Amino acid sequence: MLELSWGAEPVPPSAAPSLDAAEWELLAGLRRGEEPAFEGLYREHRGRLYGLAYRLSGRQAEAEEITQEVFLKVWEHRAGFESPDHLRRWLRRVAVNLWINRVRRHRPAELDSEAALASLPAAGSPQGDAAAARLDVERALAALPARQRAVVVLFDIYGLRHEEIAESLGMTGGASKVTLHHARRRLKEILR
Amino acid sequence: MNAPRPNTREALDAWLRGELDAEAERAFLAAAEEDPELRREVAEYRDLIGQVRSLPPEIEPARDLWPGIAARIPAGRRRSWTWALAASLLVAAGLALTARQGGLGPERRPPPAEAVTATAPPTLSPMARSAYAQTDQALAEIRLQLRRTVAEREAELPESTRRLLHENLDTIERAIAEIEAALAERPQSPELARTYIAYRQRQIDLLRQVNRAAARL
Numbered sequence: 249m250l251e252l253s254w255g256a257e258p259v260p261p262s263a264a265p266s267l268d269a270a271e272w273e274l275l276a277g278l279r280r281g282e283e284p285a286f287e288g289l290y291r292e293h294r295g296r297l298y299g300l301a302y303r304l305s306g307r308q309a310e311a312e313e314i315t316q317e318v319f320l321k322v323w324e325h326r327a328g329f330e331s332p333d334h335l336r337r338w339l340r341r342v343a344v345n346l347w348i349n350r351v352r353r354h355r356p357a358e359l360d361s362e363a364a365l366a367s368l369p370a371a372g373s374p375q376g377d378a379a380a381a382r383l384d385v386e387r388a389l390a391a392l393p394a395r396q397r398a399v400v401v402l403f404d405i406y407g408l409r410h411e412e413i414a415e416s417l418g419m420t421g422g423a424s425k426v427t428l429h430h431a432r433r434r435l436k437e438i439l440r
Numbered sequence: 441m442n443a444p445r446p447n448t449r450e451a452l453d454a455w456l457r458g459e460l461d462a463e464a465e466r467a468f469l470a471a472a473e474e475d476p477e478l479r480r481e482v483a484e485y486r487d488l489i490g491q492v493r494s495l496p497p498e499i500e501p502a503r504d505l506w507p508g509i510a511a512r513i514p515a516g517r518r519r520s521w522t523w524a525l526a527a528s529l530l531v532a533a534g535l536a537l538t539a540r541q542g543g544l545g546p547e548r549r550p551p552p553a554e555a556v557t558a559t560a561p562p563t564l565s566p567m568a569r570s571a572y573a574q575t576d577q578a579l580a581e582i583r584l585q586l587r588r589t590v591a592e593r594e595a596e597l598p599e600s601t602r603r604l605l606h607e608n609l610d611t612i613e614r615a616i617a618e619i620e621a622a623l624a625e626r627p628q629s630p631e632l633a634r635t636y637i638a639y640r641q642r643q644i645d646l647l648r649q650v651n652r653a654a655a656r657l
Contacts, residue, residue: 287510295500436485
């Protein structure tokens with residue numbers, strides 16, 4: 249799962265933009281075991297990682313635990329990160345793995361069954377503005393079976409390809425495509 | 441009457457599975473235009489997919505998770521703060537530069553602003569004002585604390601670090617003014633208000649980091 253290499257200090261590409269260059273610096277510090285660099289990387293990535301964990305789990309406490317657990321694994325494996333992009337992909341993959349392992353271990357029924365829709369307001373309900381529409385979509389996503397939710401979140405919000413989703417969720421690429429299809433149809437029904 | 445082409449229903453399924461490449465997608469969407477029922481269905485799905493894709497990938501945790509992480513790092517493995525200050529400054533510079541260039545991606549890009557003279561909050565929408573109220577006090581306190589710390593320790597800093605620090609402080613001030621000016625131009629934009637909140641929060645985090653690093657030199 250971790251796919252880390254343990255080699256010499258990574259070398260940033262010379263034409264990297266400034267923000268990326270700063271991330272290379274932080275990564276180098278992390279590899280040297282410097283906590284401030286680690287904190288810098290945490291601050292840089294926490295929103296995206298927590299967002300992913302929250303959208304996958306639908307639970308604040310679980311998303312916080314996954315986020316912390318992922319970063320503790322980053323520290324554990326700090327010497328192996330070769331580039332900011334490698335770190336980003338690794339963070340995402342480990343977060344998905346941690347989440348799906350939790351569901352399989354503790355709540356396997358959630359993978360393919362829908363969450364209760366009782367708390368889901370009708371689409372276009374009183375608030376009726378863009379924020380309300382967004383909330384409707386968030387709640388509709390949360391109501392999907394966990395596997396469908398994960399595929400649509402990873403494909404549409406985080407831009408993963410089916411092959412990457414399949415690898416993360418332990419399914420075939422074909423199953424990922426079919427699940428996306430089902431998820432979109434179900435979302436449309438929920439939001440109707 | 442426009443009879444559905446035999447393959448359009450299959451194409452719709454393939455499109456919903458995310459299987460079509462750009463060219464195939466264009467062909468499918470063009471074909472769908474010729475079938476009113478399919479056109480309506482495609483429009484509904486495009487709207488749905490658009491709504492999902494417009495959700496921000498980043499969500500700020502309700503509390504700072506760093507202390508819980510830091511507490512579980514073995515103390516003997518932590519190293520050097522001197523380097524960290526420079527790294528923090530580089531990050532700050534990178535972010536501020538990105539702000540000026542509008543380079544944080546479509547969801548986080550403030551519109552160009554000509555006026556950069558704002559030093560006090562401009563006229564803001566209620567949402568933006570609320571965001572400003574939540575973040576501005578914290579930022580002001582941190583900025584003050586940072587400046588005090590730096591003033592006390594400035595002589596101990598290497599010349600290059602000192603210069604970098606001052607350049608970054610100036611850059612951050614300019615970036616903040618530009619975002620506020622953009623908000624003044626589009627005070628009703630919830631997206632811009634969200635960008636503003638996220639940006640303020642990131643700047644606060646960076647300043648905190650720089651401040652902590654400077655304090656430990």
